Amino acid sequence: MVGRTRHMLADLLHAVCPAGRDSDPSLQERFDAALLVTSELVTNACRHAGGPDHVGMLVEDGVLTVTVHDTSEQRPCPRYEDERGEAGGFGLSLVEALADEWGVSGVERGRGKTVYAVMRLS
DSSP states (O other), X not given: OHHHHHHHHHHHHHHHOTTOGGGOHHHXXXXXXXXXXXHHHHHHHHHHSSSOXXXXXXXXXXXXXXXXXXXXXXXXXXXXXXXXXXXXXXXXXXXXXXXXXXXXXXXXXXXXXXXXXXXXXX
16 A cells, blocks of 8 residues: 555656656655655554545645545544563654644544645645
8 A cells, every 4th residue: 555655656756757857866865754654644543443445646736645544433543652662662752753743534433534744745
């Protein structure tokens, strides 16, 4: 799932910047950050919510919005430093550091939730 998501994101970002990310080093950094944030959201859905039902990506006016929907009603929350371990616990801290905004919407019984991250690409 993560590999497929990486290709979707790469295709989307190349469509937004037809010259390619190689022509602009700062675009490469934003691409890498967007890829990491997307990977973390998908990985969290896999590890803690039985996997994503839907992964969405939208670019409007130079802003990327990534959405990951799953059927779990459990809200994600960053772990404190002393709760992290070798097996993880850093994901949402990375999302918080790299995304301009992130959150959870639509937590409803039986319908799951959508975790989203918003990042400026320019």
